Amino acid sequence: MRLFSRKDKNQSPGAxxxxxxxxxxxxxxxxxxxxxxxxxxxxxxxxxxxPHLRAGCDLSVAxxxxxxxxxxxxxAEAGVHVREWVNDTDGTASICDLVTSVDFGEWxxxxxxxxxxxxxxxxxxxxxxxxxxxxxxxYLNLExxxxxxxxxxxxxxxxxxxxxxxxxxxxVEVRSQLEGGDVA
Amino acid sequence: xxxLVVATYPVVDGPVLEGVVTIEPDGGIAIGGTRVPSSxxxxxxxxxxxxxxxxxxxxxxxxxVAGDIGRGDGTRHVYEHLVEVAARxxxxxxxxxxxxxxxxxxxxAVEQLAESVPxxxxxxxxxxxxAAKAAGLANRFELxxxxxxxxxxxxxxxxxxxxxxxxxxxxxxxxxxxxxxGRAHETGGAARVLLIKGxxxxxxxxxxxxxxxxxxxxxxxxAIGGTGDTVTGLASAFLAAGFPTVDAARCACLANRExxxxxxxxxxxxxxxLVAALPGVLRDNLCRWGGACVV
Numbered sequence: 199m200r201l202f203s204r205k206d207k208n209q210s211p212g213a214x215x216x217x218x219x220x221x222x223x224x225x226x227x228x229x230x231x232x233x234x235x236x237x238x239x240x241x242x243x244x245x246x247x248x249p250h251l252r253a254g255c256d257l258s259v260a261x262x263x264x265x266x267x268x269x270x271x272x273x274a275e276a277g278v279h280v281r282e283w284v285n286d287t288d289g290t291a292s293i294c295d296l297v298t299s300v301d302f303g304e305w306x307x308x309x310x311x312x313x314x315x316x317x318x319x320x321x322x323x324x325x326x327x328x329x330x331x332x333x334x335x336x337y338l339n340l341e342x343x344x345x346x347x348x349x350x351x352x353x354x355x356x357x358x359x360x361x362x363x364x365x366x367x368x369x370v371e372v373r374s375q376l377e378g379g380d381v382a
Numbered sequence: 383x384x385x386l387v388v389a390t391y392p393v394v395d396g397p398v399l400e401g402v403v404t405i406e407p408d409g410g411i412a413i414g415g416t417r418v419p420s421s422x423x424x425x426x427x428x429x430x431x432x433x434x435x436x437x438x439x440x441x442x443x444x445x446x447v448a449g450d451i452g453r454g455d456g457t458r459h460v461y462e463h464l465v466e467v468a469a470r471x472x473x474x475x476x477x478x479x480x481x482x483x484x485x486x487x488x489x490x491a492v493e494q495l496a497e498s499v500p501x502x503x504x505x506x507x508x509x510x511x512x513a514a515k516a517a518g519l520a521n522r523f524e525l526x527x528x529x530x531x532x533x534x535x536x537x538x539x540x541x542x543x544x545x546x547x548x549x550x551x552x553x554x555x556x557x558x559x560x561x562x563x564g565r566a567h568e569t570g571g572a573a574r575v576l577l578i579k580g581x582x583x584x585x586x587x588x589x590x591x592x593x594x595x596x597x598x599x600x601x602x603x604x605a606i607g608g609t610g611d612t613v614t615g616l617a618s619a620f621l622a623a624g625f626p627t628v629d630a631a632r633c634a635c636l637a638n639r640e641x642x643x644x645x646x647x648x649x650x651x652x653x654x655x656l657v658a659a660l661p662g663v664l665r666d667n668l669c670r671w672g673g674a675c676v677v
Binding site: 224225246249252253255256293300304305307309311312314316318325326328329330335357361362363 | 531602609649
């Protein structure tokens with residue numbers, strides 16, 4: 199399966215099959231790494247590490263082995279701490295992309311996986327967040343509820359876990375539905 | 383008859399708090415006299431559990447929590463104190479709630495608790511449930527309280543977090559709690575009893591549905607953060623009071639729904655509004671639902 203390609207480079211045939219993983223101490227390090235690598239021109243994917251490398255709430259970044267050295271340097275320059283590089287990608291899993299929505303009339307609720315965000319349509323104010331079970335979810339609830347959806351930081355920039363990352367997907371979708379177009 | 387809730391609260395570097403849970407006059411939650419922020423999550427769970435204990439006249443819930451905003455630091459502090467606290471207060475039920483899902487920490491805690499408080503029933507929801515399932519310990523638990531999406535996670539032996547649940551479990555009509563409860567039991571991903579929260583709540587024992595609750599139907603509850611946590615708090619408190627587990631789960635579903643109806647739920651209300659409605663709901667209905675009549 200072709201997971202990704204680097205758009206600004208010519209690849210040799212089959213290069214997309216030779217993947218490795220950056221592993222991190224925390225989910226937000228992986229999110230920061232994804233951001234840094236995309237900024238540096240890499241087109242990467244966030245994936246679950248293989249089962250034998252998981253601790254519980256894990257996220258890793260897949261990159262071609264041939265680009266490992268350059269990508270690691272880009273991460274170091276961005277100040278992102280990498281725990282480990284592994285050549286083995288067998289058993290990785292993609293993040294759930296099941297997104298659904300419910301129209302409550304005055305309010306719109308979007309679910310991404312088991313995370314939910316609810317926005318008052320007229321004002322754009324976030325009135326509720328729910329779902330998930332990691333400790334950043336109550337924190338995000340306090341940080342987001344009562345504020346306009348287009349004025350708060352993205353959940354993935356405030357949160358630290360996979361639950362926060364899933365809430366970010368709901369956030370992106372609710373903004374897309376209310377405003378139209380993609381969210382940066 | 384004591385419930386011990388093991389969890390975190392959303393404050394950066396918040397200290398370990400341990401003690402009896404009280405509901406303040408304004409509806410806020412305090413642990414050992416120290417207030418914690420009111421949000422969805424464990425404060426909602428504690429509020430609901432405290433209302434049950436107040437109604438039944440059983441000991442107020444006891445909590446062991448620490449500040450954690452997702453970095454896992456507070457979770458680690460809580461685990462460091464867990465065995466000592468459990469050995470001291472001898473709870474009948476320990477409920478793991480919002481915690482960083484770290485398999486190794488959960489594994490060690492369950493092993494130690496089995497030695498120090500072997501008769502204590504274990505309940506898990508939220509990150510506690512994620513860690514227990516991912517660590518292969520789900521069948522050591524008496525009760526788990528997943529929502530419909532999370533039961534897909536429990537039924538998927540390959541994944542360690544709901545964010546990675548497999549699409550094939552979603553089906554054409556979404557997650558099927560009846561099928562997935564059985565599958566979770568067969569694959570070792572379920573507690574003995576599952577309370578599956580949804581449009582229709584399902585309660586399964588050993589993989590078989592024992593009860594369903596769908597009345598009153600209050601769709602707005604799904605949009606309100608913390609209304610799943612209140613179900614967990616209700617069920618945990620009923621269980622600690624001595625209710626059989628399936629009855630505890632069923633009464634929790636009924637009370638949560640009735641409180642949602644009584645509060646006039648809209649997507650803009652909050653879990654604390656539901657907690658405030660519980661005394662009247664329990665007073666007017668619990669005797670009829672569960673035979674737990676308080677004179």
